[in-house]
Each structure stands twice: as structure tokens, then as C-alpha cells.
Amino acid sequence: MSPLDFLNSRLSVPSRQLGEPAPSVQQLEQLLAAAVRAPDHGKLTPARLLLIRGEARGKLGAALAAIHHRIEPNAPEAAFAKDRERYTFAPLIVCVVARIDEDHPKIPAQEQILSAGCVAYNLLLGAQALGYGAQWLTGWAAYDRDAAGLLGLAANERVIGFVHIGTVLKPAVEGPRPVLTDIVSELKL
Template identity: 45%
Template sequence: MTDLLTHLRTRRSIPAPQLGEPGPDAASLTDILTIAARVPDHGKLAPWRFILYRGDGAARAGAALADLLAGRDPATSADRLAFERARFTRVPLTIGLVSRAGPHVKVPEWEQQLSAGAVGVNLLHAIHAHGFAAQWITEWPSFDAEAGTLLGLQDGERFAGFVHVGTPKQPPFERDRPDIAKLVTEF
């Protein structure tokens, strides 16, 4: 396994179309999710949860999104509907990261949302540490209430995004990174 500093310096998201089989087995997935959940969580609220899309469930989720779009606009192109049907089946596993942030007497919603974001980052690191790759994206189903309901959200929940997981089909490519000197201010 790569040492932690090397991992943190080199971890790179792999676009979902470049991910394939295999995905994590049951034991690896349990470990990945357990590691993801080790985040700052004021009040021990666990203001987040996971929805797993794989196999038949992934196909049903994609079909539901395609049906939703077709119902809203019968002129939606066949290519777009095919893309939606395959949204969750193009990779071995997609993890829906759900934020359950809400009003609390001691813990502001913003802190709860930050905790969900921390879960997402830990999730990416855990996936990569297990030898897989991932891409965390949002796209329209994350922000559409009706799509959210179709994909398993409950009242008061929203998607922090979808983490597509698999084995890279090609090596990662590097992208430009921020100039840290331009982002730091002394007070």
C-alpha cells in the first residue's frame, strides 16, 4: 500500500467512463464505508448516509431517470435517454452520498453539511487506498427533487453527489492544480 503522504499527493479522480470491473467486494466495501464515516461530526449526528446503486438496482435507477426525463419532455433524444439508463450501470458501483443536515439545537446545518463533505473526501481516499478509483460528481439528479425521490431520498435529504467506483481502464492523467501561494493570506 502507498504511504499516506504519497497517496494524498497523488490521488486523482478517474472519469466514470474510464472505470470498469471489478468493483469492491463486500468486505472491501464495508471497510471503505467505515473509513468514509470517520469524520468530524459535532453532536455525533451522522448527518449523512449512503445509497448503493449496483446490479439490478443501478439499472432500475437509470430507467427511472430516463422515464422521468421522457415524461417531462417527450422530445428528449434517444441518446440522452440511453445515457440516463446507463448512468449507474457504466461502473460496477455508484455510491449516493446523502446529506441529512437539518435544524438542530446545538449543531448548525452548515456544520452538518461540512461533515457530509468530509465523508465524500474520506470516501474517495478509502476507495483509492483499496486499489480502486472513483469520481465524485453531482449533475442534475443531485439537484432535482423528483429525481431524488426516485433515487431513494427521504424527506429533508439531498444528495451531496454520486461517487462512481471501479477499476481504472487507463492510468490517471494529471490536471492543473491551484497555486497555493495565491490562496494563502497572513492575518
């Protein structure tokens, strides 16, 4: 077995294919502690985690559908239904929030955002290591200020992603992977 087999087997399980049970309290604590061990230039801790579970999932979907309806009242009903259902499949959604200090004298905002992104990726890897499935999603709500207000985000915060976690009900299908020769080159000075 290669030490890289775990990374080579990583794949996202669509949130619609995730169900109960979610990680136990102990597993969740271990998962979150491992996830925040991400690269963090300057030790700023530029990410925080918002757990969405139980009835909050459906309430979030309904509130987001209402925001969407205000923004785009003539959108098809199917779009609003998708908003309402989006958070009801996986029993646990971890919203990864980046806390950005735009004026930091040493650490560029991009590094802070990337650090928070690593936390989201660690959640994917950690969920799989614990035997669960996970999918990192964004959607319009990750970029909307009204949705940010609904989630309790400060002006300097933004959603990096919603990581849906649960028991795999239907295995994910392996998708195409990049061919290394198409994406790898060598610097020649």
C-alpha cells in the same frame, strides 16, 4: 517518501474508465467503515449511504431518463441516453445522502452538509487506498426532488454525490492544480 504523498497522488478516475471488479464484500465493509469516520459536530451522523450496484444501476438510469423526459421533453435524445448510461460503468456507486436537521439548536445545516461531504471524500480516498478508482459526481439528479423520491430520500435529505467506484480500466490523466500563491493569503489585522 513524504507522509503527504498519498494525498498528492489523489485524483478522480472518470466513471467511464471504471469497471469490474468492485471491492469485495470485506473491502466494501472496510471502506464504508472508514468513510463514515468524518468530522461530525454534535455526533449527529448526518450522512447515510445508499449502495447502487448490479441491475439497479441500469434501472436507475432508465428511471432518471424518464424523469428527465417529463421535465424537459424536447431535450436531445443524447441527453436521455446519457442519463440511461451514467450509472452503468462503475460496478459500484455509493450515493452519499445528507440528513439535515435545519432546526438543530447547536449545529448549523452547513456543518451537517460539510460532514456528509467529508464522507464522500473519504470514499474517494479509501477507494484509492484499496487500489480502486473512484469519481464523485452529482448531475441534475442530485438536485431533483423526483429523483430524490426515486432514491427513497426523506424531505430533510439531499444527495451530496454519487461516488462511482471500480477497477481502473484506463488510468486517469493528472489535471492542473491550483498555484498556492493564487489561493493562499494571510490574515493581517
